[in-house]
Amino acid sequence: MTDTHDTRREMPLGLAKRGYTGVIQHLSAKDASSALSDIELESRLIELGFVEGARVEVLHEGLVGRDPIAVRVDNITIAVRRREAMAIIVA
Amino acid sequence: MELPLLHLALVGTPNSGKTSLFNALTGSRQKVANYPGVTVERKEGFFVTPQGRQVSVVDLPGTYSLRGRSPDEEITRDFVLGKASGETVPDLVLCVADSTNLRLTIRLLLELKRTGRPMILVLNMFDIASRRGISVDVERLAKELGVPVVTSIAVRKGGTADLLALTDEISARLAAEPGENSWRALSVAELRATQREADRIISDCVSLPSRPDTWTARIDAIVLHPVGGLIVLALILFVMFQAVFAWAQPLMELLQSGFDALGDFVHATLPEGLLQSFLQNGVISGVGSVIVFLPQIIIIFLFILLLEDFGYMARAAFLMDRIMGGAGLHGRAFIPLLSSFACAIPGIMATRVIDNKRDRLTTILIAPLMTCSARIPVYTLIISAFIPARDVWGFINLQGLVMFGLYAAGITSALVVSFLIKFFMLRDYAPAPFMLELPDYKMPRLKSIAIGIFTRAKMFLQRAGTTIFSMMVLIWFLASFPQPPAGATEPAIDFSLAAMIGKALAPLLAPVGFNWQIAVALIPGMAAREVAVAALGTVYAIEGGKEAAEQIGQVLATKWSLATALSMLAWYIFAPQCASTLAVIRRETGSWGWMAATFAYMLVLAYAASLLTYNVAVALGAG
Numbered sequence: 001m002t003d004t005h006d007t008r009r010e011m012p013l014g015l016a017k018r019g020y021t022g023v024i025q026h027l028s029a030k031d032a033s034s035a036l037s038d039i040e041l042e043s044r045l046i047e048l049g050f051v052e053g054a055r056v057e058v059l060h061e062g063l064v065g066r067d068p069i070a071v072r073v074d075n076i077t078i079a080v081r082r083r084e085a086m087a088i089i090v091a
Numbered sequence: 092m093e094l095p096l097l098h099l100a101l102v103g104t105p106n107s108g109k110t111s112l113f114n115a116l117t118g119s120r121q122k123v124a125n126y127p128g129v130t131v132e133r134k135e136g137f138f139v140t141p142q143g144r145q146v147s148v149v150d151l152p153g154t155y156s157l158r159g160r161s162p163d164e165e166i167t168r169d170f171v172l173g174k175a176s177g178e179t180v181p182d183l184v185l186c187v188a189d190s191t192n193l194r195l196t197i198r199l200l201l202e203l204k205r206t207g208r209p210m211i212l213v214l215n216m217f218d219i220a221s222r223r224g225i226s227v228d229v230e231r232l233a234k235e236l237g238v239p240v241v242t243s244i245a246v247r248k249g250g251t252a253d254l255l256a257l258t259d260e261i262s263a264r265l266a267a268e269p270g271e272n273s274w275r276a277l278s279v280a281e282l283r284a285t286q287r288e289a290d291r292i293i294s295d296c297v298s299l300p301s302r303p304d305t306w307t308a309r310i311d312a313i314v315l316h317p318v319g320g321l322i323v324l325a326l327i328l329f330v331m332f333q334a335v336f337a338w339a340q341p342l343m344e345l346l347q348s349g350f351d352a353l354g355d356f357v358h359a360t361l362p363e364g365l366l367q368s369f370l371q372n373g374v375i376s377g378v379g380s381v382i383v384f385l386p387q388i389i390i391i392f393l394f395i396l397l398l399e400d401f402g403y404m405a406r407a408a409f410l411m412d413r414i415m416g417g418a419g420l421h422g423r424a425f426i427p428l429l430s431s432f433a434c435a436i437p438g439i440m441a442t443r444v445i446d447n448k449r450d451r452l453t454t455i456l457i458a459p460l461m462t463c464s465a466r467i468p469v470y471t472l473i474i475s476a477f478i479p480a481r482d483v484w485g486f487i488n489l490q491g492l493v494m495f496g497l498y499a500a501g502i503t504s505a506l507v508v509s510f511l512i513k514f515f516m517l518r519d520y521a522p523a524p525f526m527l528e529l530p531d532y533k534m535p536r537l538k539s540i541a542i543g544i545f546t547r548a549k550m551f552l553q554r555a556g557t558t559i560f561s562m563m564v565l566i567w568f569l570a571s572f573p574q575p576p577a578g579a580t581e582p583a584i585d586f587s588l589a590a591m592i593g594k595a596l597a598p599l600l601a602p603v604g605f606n607w608q609i610a611v612a613l614i615p616g617m618a619a620r621e622v623a624v625a626a627l628g629t630v631y632a633i634e635g636g637k638e639a640a641e642q643i644g645q646v647l648a649t650k651w652s653l654a655t656a657l658s659m660l661a662w663y664i665f666a667p668q669c670a671s672t673l674a675v676i677r678r679e680t681g682s683w684g685w686m687a688a689t690f691a692y693m694l695v696l697a698y699a700a701s702l703l704t705y706n707v708a709v710a711l712g713a714g
Contacts, residue, residue, distance in 0.1 A: 036524055039279055040160070042279050043156075043277075043279055043282055044155075044524070046279070046282045046283055047155040047198070047282070048195070048526060048528065049194055051283060051290070052283075059311065059315070060317075060409075062317060062410065063317040063413070063414075064413035064414060064417075067412075067413050068409060068422075070409060075192060075194075075299060076192050076528060077307075077311075077528070077529040078526065078528055078529065079405065079409045079525065079526070079527045079529050080524075080525065080527075081524060081525050081526075084526060
């Protein structure tokens with residue numbers, strides 16, 4: 001594990017637990033098995049503020065399968081399913 | 092010289108306070124209609140600027156971009172680009188932003204600028220931003236964006252004064268200098284670049300405190316708790332249903348007795364004959380039987396609008412997403428389905444919030460299975476006539492239990508149908524993503540809510556005045572013609588077209604235990620389900636119809652077997668016959684085919700359920 005403050009391991013936001021905080025590294029729509037096409041998913045994520053460098057925090061989880069998640073993205077809160085959040089690579 | 096009407100368009104992201112700004116500008120001078128060919132609500136309002144310019148303003152559907160990924164968003168794009176059919180190109184676009192949350196709006200604005208339309212950025216809810224310590228360098232922002240910027244507090248009196256003054260100023264120099272439209276759909280790279288540009292401008296012009304809205308965080312800690320949140324949701328629903336069914340009752344009775352009195356007045360004033368019968372039985376009791384639902388519709392919309400304004404609706408969708416997802420439904424389908432308990436019509440209209448076509452279609456198809464309030468009179472009549480009012484297990488009222496069972500049967504069948512639709516018809520289809528902004532909580536504003544309820548009540552009454560009225564006239568005609576021969580002793584309806592149709596249908600309905608009287612009553616029930624109750628009263632004794640209707644329960648108890656009564660209850664869980672619902676489905680799906688499909692599948696379910704219920708009941712000795 002190289003999980004230090006400076007070089008945290010990259011992971012998809014879709015696997016993050018409640019309370020996780022991190023910064024978006026990049027988007028990788030092909031890693032999410034979303035119903036949307038890669039381009040559409042990436043566009044929508046950007047439109048909701050999921051861009052590189054944005055601070056994210058997982059605030060809440062749903063009851064069934066801890067899904068969906070409520071994510072603080074900079075200063076707004078977005079609800080998203082884990083399936084789509086797999087496209088957001090954070091560290 | 093009278094200047095031509097100035098056309099404004101309001102554009103903004105969802106939750107930007109666009110609608111409250113629209114309400115603040117126009118008050119109740121609003122017109123709600125549909126865009127031609129699509130089922131997107133078109134809201135237009137009118138006002139006069141301080142300098143006396145007449146202004147029309149259109150509240151366009153909220154959107155995060157001009158890509159147009161749903162019919163709503165396509166309207167917004169086409170309208171701004173001047174491509175929407177039958178619409179004037181807006182003279183001035185007001186881009187509305189929630190001042191506490193500028194990122195997404197500034198990005199949208201940068202995209203909007205490419206359309207070349209004259210534009211103003213309205214920083215709405217500026218008071219909330221100031222209270223949270225957010226400060227915006229308005230002048231610098233205007234310079235960086237190249238667009239005039241004005242602050243507003245839509246919900247406060249005079250909070251839009253600056254905006255009005257600026258509108259006057261800009262419209263005065265809106266010479267014929269049409270801007271160049273260089274807009275085209277953005278690629279992902281351009282989208283990302285625009286967001287970066289927006290973020291740069293914001294970091295230059297806005298200072299954000301690192302202090303999030305603590306109230307929202309505190310409320311969400313309870314309301315979005317995996318278990319606690321569901322309990323809160325259940326409590327809210329409980330209060331809502333209590334209100335819809337208990338609080339509305341006195342008002343509904345008042346309306347009902349008002350219509351009865353009006354009918355009696357007509358009966359007493361006009362000479363016996365066709366005109367009297369048409370006015371009393373066709374018009375007044377027909378339209379009246381639908382208008383009595385106005386209190387329930389107002390109460391359900393009061394709750395929906397309050398929860399929506401407060402910011403809770405998105406949370407409800409969040410909580411229900413996975414639970415409904417098991418049945419192939421989208422989290423956003425929760426609200427439309429909930430409204431359908433009052434009436435499927437507002438429910439089906441509310442499916443517009445679902446942006447995926449197939450998710451929306453599934454929701455529309457199952458919405459009529461939710462036990463709407465029009466079924467209640469039928470349920471209560473039959474239950475009180477046939478189900479003994481005793482307690483089971485000492486504390487549960489049997490009648491209440493049956494009522495609950497009927498509701499549960501409706502919900503269960505809706506989930507099963509949704510599952511089957513997903514499984515058989517849309518099999519190639521993976522669930523649409525659930526991505527939704529959870530806005531900060533806001534105190535709902537009474538004025539905005541009042542305007543919202545007013546426009547919806549108006550829509551409902553207009554429909555009662557047109558579609559439902561014409562259905563009523565048709566049904567009255569079927570039930571009144573041909574007239575009985577002189578000296579006939581049987582009820583007049585026995586001689587009518589309705590009776591002929593009913594008797595023709597009777598052999599088909601015999602296997603489910605329905606006699607021809609029920610078959611006849613089902614025809615007027617097409618207008619609105621609860622009319623079947625009055626129709627039964629009419630069939631069993633049209634003379635003195637009113638008293639008979641009051642005693643109808645006792646009459647039924649002697650004329651029907653328990654098996655027939657239970658079969659009738661089972662039929663009404665599905666009861667496809669509601670002309671208004673079918674008309675709304677036709678309008679919202681834009682297809683006669685889906686309307687026919689809904690009617691057909693509900694008819695099949697109703698028949699199957701009644702057949703099963705009747706035969707099981709007969710086999711158990713209730714025949």
